[in-house]
Amino acid sequence: MELSVRRVKSSNGERLIVLVDELGMPLFYPALYVTVHMRGRSLALNTIQSALSALKAMYAWQSYYNIDVESRFSCNELLLSHEIHSLRDFMQKPLAGENERSVISISRRSGSVSKGNQYARMSVIADYLGFLADHHLPSSTSSREGIERMVAQIKSNRPKTSNKSSVSREDKHLDDELLDSLEEALRPGSGSNPIREYAVQVRNALMFSILRVTGLRRGELLNLKVEDVDFTTNTMKVVRRPDSKGDSRAYQPVAKTRERVFPLMPELTDQIRGYVLSHRIKVPGAKKHGYLFITHKSGKSQGLPLSNSGFGKFIGVLKSVLECASGIHAHSLRHHWNYTFSKICENRALPPEREEKLRSYLMGWSETSGTAAAYNRRHIKEQAGKAVLELQNKHLGRARREGTA
Incomplete structure (x- = not known):
C-alpha cells in the first residue's frame, strides 16, 4: 500500500492534513487520531505532518513484516516484545521519498535516520498504538494495564538522546x-x-x-x-x-x-x-x-x-x-538578530531581567517560556569569563613582579 500526506484547504479556509492511500482515501484511524488528539490541542500543521510521517513509517513496518495491528487489537492481542524490537530497528531506517509527498518503500540508501528522528517516530507511534488499542480492546482493567505496558515498552525502546547542544x-x-x-x-x-x-x-x-x-x-x-x-x-x-x-x-x-x-x-x-x-x-x-x-x-x-x-x-x-x-x-x-540585540543591551547596560522582557516581546515569546533566558545566559558566561581572566591576571601579575624583584 502506497501512502501519501496531503494538505487540503476547506471552503472556510481551514487547512487540513491527512494520510491517504493510493486512491486518495484518508485512512480512518490516523484521521481520527489527528482530529481527537492533535487538532483538539490546536497543534500546528507542521507538527501534525511530522506525526503523520511517523505513522507512514509505522505502516511501512506493518507491510514489511506482514503485521496488521488493527486486526491484532480486535482479537485482543497486543504487540509482543520481539515485534516491538523490530519496530525499534525499523524506525532507524530512512524511507524512500521521505521528504516527498508519496512514500512507502524502504530506502536502499545506507545509513540511518538521526536519533532525534527515531525518538520522535517512536514517541508518536507509542501514543498512536495506545489510542488504537483503546478503541479495539474491551474496556477492562486488565486490558488497560496491558495497553499501558505495551506503550511503556515502545517508549523504553526509544534511543537515548542528549539535550545538550554542541553550540549553545x-x-x-x-x-x-x-x-x-x-x-x-x-x-x-x-x-x-x-x-x-x-x-x-x-x-x-x-x-x-x-x-x-x-x-x-x-x-x-x-x-x-x-x-x-x-x-x-x-x-x-x-x-x-x-x-x-x-x-x-x-x-x-x-x-x-x-x-x-x-x-x-x-x-x-x-x-x-x-x-x-x-x-x-x-x-x-x-x-x-x-x-x-x-x-x-x-x-x-x-x-x-x-x-x-x-x-x-x-x-x-x-x-x-x-x-x-x-x-x-x-x-x-x-x-544573529538575538546576538546583535544582546550586544546592544549590553552596551546600554540593561539589567538581564529588562533585556529578557524586551526580547520576549520582540520575538513574540511568552515571558514565562524561558526562551529569552537562553539568550540572556550569555551575560553569565561573559561575566564568568571576565572573572576568570581577572583571577589569572592577578596570579600571573604577582608572579611577574616576583620574578623581576
Whole structure:
C-alpha cells in the first residue's frame, strides 16, 4: 500500500492534513487520531505532518513484516516484545521519498535516520498504538494495564538522546561582514546580483533586510500583508492569520508566536512602499490579496503570495552569492538578530531581567517560556569569563613582579 500526506484547504479556509492511500482515501484511524488528539490541542500543521510521517513509517513496518495491528487489537492481542524490537530497528531506517509527498518503500540508501528522528517516530507511534488499542480492546482493567505496558515498552525502546547542544543557542550567530557582503550583492542593480529581473531583486533585497533587522520567522515574513505596515507611524505588525480564506497556499505560512508591533526606520518603510507601488502593483493577480511578498515569475502562480518553496529558492540564492554563505538560512538570521540585540543591551547596560522582557516581546515569546533566558545566559558566561581572566591576571601579575624583584 502506497501512502501519501496531503494538505487540503476547506471552503472556510481551514487547512487540513491527512494520510491517504493510493486512491486518495484518508485512512480512518490516523484521521481520527489527528482530529481527537492533535487538532483538539490546536497543534500546528507542521507538527501534525511530522506525526503523520511517523505513522507512514509505522505502516511501512506493518507491510514489511506482514503485521496488521488493527486486526491484532480486535482479537485482543497486543504487540509482543520481539515485534516491538523490530519496530525499534525499523524506525532507524530512512524511507524512500521521505521528504516527498508519496512514500512507502524502504530506502536502499545506507545509513540511518538521526536519533532525534527515531525518538520522535517512536514517541508518536507509542501514543498512536495506545489510542488504537483503546478503541479495539474491551474496556477492562486488565486490558488497560496491558495497553499501558505495551506503550511503556515502545517508549523504553526509544534511543537515548542528549539535550545538550554542541553550540549553545545564544552563541549561534553570523558574521556581520558576511551579512554586509550579502546585502551588497543583493542590492538591486548590483552587478553581482544573481537575479536578472529587477523587481525580484527589489523583493529579495527587501526580504533580506526585514529578516536581518527584525528577526522574523519565515512564516511571519511570508504572512505579512501590505496593511500590516503603517507608513505614517513607520511600524509593522506581526499578525496571526490561521486558516485564512484569502490565502491560496495549502502550506499556509503563519505567525507561530505572539502578535507584536515593530518600529521601522523611515528608510526601510520607504523601501517597502517603493516595492509595493513600483513593482508589486504591476504584477497580474497581486491585487486579489493583500500579502506583501508575491511570485513575479510568469505562469499560473504569478501574483500569488510567495510560497514556502519560493522562499526556499530565495535562500538558495543567498547561499549561491558567496562561497562562505552556504550555511545561511532564515533561522540563522533570527539567531544573529538575538546576538546583535544582546550586544546592544549590553552596551546600554540593561539589567538581564529588562533585556529578557524586551526580547520576549520582540520575538513574540511568552515571558514565562524561558526562551529569552537562553539568550540572556550569555551575560553569565561573559561575566564568568571576565572573572576568570581577572583571577589569572592577578596570579600571573604577582608572579611577574616576583620574578623581576
